[in-house]
Amino acid sequence: MLSIGELSKRTGVKVPTIRYYEQxxxxxxxxxxxxNQRRYSRTDLERLAFIRHARDLGFEIERIRxxxxxxxHPKxxxxxxxRIALAHLSDVRDKIDRLKKLEHELERIVSHCSGHTVEDCYVIRALSDHGLCDHEH
Structure with missing residues (x-):
């Protein structure tokens, strides 16, 4: 049996997070x-490692549940x-697409800035006027 501290060390999950997952x-x-100290089994250790890995991959709590x-139901x-993994993969790909658009727009804004003062700064102007953006991001 493991204490909550030992479980935390072995999985890299902080103690408050372990308590949260229990709740x-x-x-x-x-x-x-x-x-009255918490004691965890090998099964708990394996479950927490599963949860940690799923969270590291970006799965939401409900999908992990x-x-x-x-x-x-192993059989x-x-x-x-x-289905759950494919849906998550689709979400990740959508986020990547949005991030690429964001990256492109930020590169464009930064490359247009040649002002030496804030009043001439294209970054400040572009952030103040969404119409100066190339596309929706």
Missing amino acids: MGLLAAAERSGG ELIALSH DACEGAD
Whole structure:
């Protein structure tokens, strides 16, 4: 059995976050020692590592909850997990597209700035007037 501090060290998840995951029901409520300290099993460690990795990949809490529910049925087809991962991949690609547009616009704004004072600064003017942007971002 692991203390919450040891669980935190092994997974890289901060103690308050572990407590939060317990409150959210992503992690089962910990057993308690005679001194009322939280005690975690190997299964808890594995679950927390799963949650941490999913969060690192950008999965939302509700999607992680769905994936955990699916993991309770190891003999079922994995189409549900695939669907969740594909939807997340689509969201990530959309974000990348938006970020590329943002990058392009920021590069354009910065490259147009040749003013030596704030009153001549294209960056300041462009931020004040969305109409100076090339496209929606």
